[in-house]
Amino acid sequence: MRIVMMGTGPFAVPTFEALIESDHEVVCLFTQPLRPTRGKRPAPPTPMRDVATKHGLPIYDPESINTDDARAILREQEADLLVVCDYGQILSNESLALAKLGGINLHGSILPKYRGAAPVNWAVYNGDEETGVTVIHMTPKLDGGPCLKVVRTPIEPTETAVELEPRLALLGVPAVLESIALLEENGGESLVGEPQDPSLVSKAPRLKKTDADIDWTMSAQQIYNQFRAFQPWPGCYTHLSRGDKPPLRLILAEISLLSTPADASVKPGCIAAATADQLQIAANGGRIVVHKLQPAGKKVMEAAEFVRGYQPKVGDAFLSESQL
Template identity: 65%
Template sequence: MKIVMMGTGPFAVPTFEALIASEHEVACLFTQPVRSVHRRKSSIPTPMRDVANAHGIAIHDPVSVNTQESRQLLADLQPDLLVVCDYGQILKDFILATATYGGINLHGSILPKYRGAAPVNWAILSGDEETGITVIHMTPKLDGGPCLKVVRTPIGPTETTVELEPRLADLGVSAVLESIEMLLKHGPEGTPGKVQDQSLATKAPRLAKSDADVNWNEPAELIYNKFRAYQPWPGCFTHLEHQGKPPLRIILKEIRLLREPAPEGISPGSVSQVAEDRLYFAAKDGQIVVDSLQPAGKKPMQVADFVHGHHPQVGDRLLSESQLSPQE
């Protein structure tokens, strides 16, 4: 098959490398344009660009793939199949129609659960014990096409997005190659795959920076799941109010879940225990054990160093952004 790869992030890299090493022809890569990092002038190439450059594969990076210019470019290439993964754009029907077999998409969930941009994050956030990958035969509806291959895997009780996502990406390699064989077996007019039950569909929208602000009135397990899900971005932070000083913003770097309730008299959103090398923060029905953190303007540090320098006390308050007064 003559394949056009469409991908941007690291989740697509194992599949891209496997296609290059296969008997199929990878005609080119479509990827997102390189954008500057925040307000800095420097830009970071995507990992997919690195792979394409290493193998001499042409790169196209339209701001929107759904233009007549892109349509003409694809029509001139005459691909048999579009392979899409972690691309960041939704393909319209006239773009899918440029390939003989249309397109397939490698998605990081067991569809129809968690359609959208952040399926791995939302599986962890929801406390799921299992997730997986799905290869779908694409339609213009977001993640709504028939499922060609599904591979399942357990989620570890402490596993973060940083740890789970690469595992899922590797699981997708054989699934994509097998899906291509399914399409070849059925031919361009075939309709392989299992139609999704639309009534079971759930959404996995992009995360926001505001998600990182911890609400200590939530259950401890939910806070812990958010911490796991929000790695590496947007992370989790809170503000520690101590000894009448302005609240100190701290980013939680390493934490654990303690299902045991805080000591009597300690309300959610308070320091519940102080040990030499760890802090305990009270949540709704449990505690979060903090092993390392990062105070505003400082480097990450072990709690032992923080305790030595800041002397937090049991009962110190933990505040969210909404609880800060304007001057703070």
């Protein structure tokens, strides 16, 4: 089967490599254009481009796959199937029609749950105990086609999105290969797969910087889930109130969850312990233990170093941006 791969992010790499090594013919890669960086920031990695270059495959990066020029390039490939994963663009009916069997998409959730750009992050943020991957037969409606294959996996209690995503990417490889076999056997003569239940749809919108702001009225578990979900970006930050001084912005670089009995003497968001080797922040249903943090304009430091240098006291409050 002649396959056009469409992908940009690292989630797509294991599937791309597996397709290249399979009996199918991968003819090219469509990916997002390279974006200029600001200042002296290094260019972001382009793992999909690296794989394509390694194997001598043509790379196409139109601003939109749905323009006449992009469709002309796609038409020239004479593809049997489009395989889409972590691409970043939605294909129109006209674009999908340029492959004999249309397209399939590998998505990092159990659809119809978490349709959108950041399914792995929002599953962790919401404290889900299970997630997975779904391969759908594509329609122009975002993640809305029938499901060809679903693979489930538990989310470990301390697992971050950074750790979970590559696990899901590997789970997707056999799911994609099996889905291609289903379509190949069917030959496009009829619809394949299970329709998605519209009543179960939930959204996984693209992450924003403001998602990193900690609301200390949430439970300790919710705050810990927020930290796990938003690594490495947008991370988690808060502000330490310092009396007459301006609040100090802090990025929490490494934390853990400590379950404790309710302690009415320390309000949520206030320091519960600040010793030579530990910084604990009270929260509903537990405490957040800070191991590493980064004051604004400074390097990441151990909590003990922060306590020695800034001398926070029990009862000092951490604030969200809405409280400043």
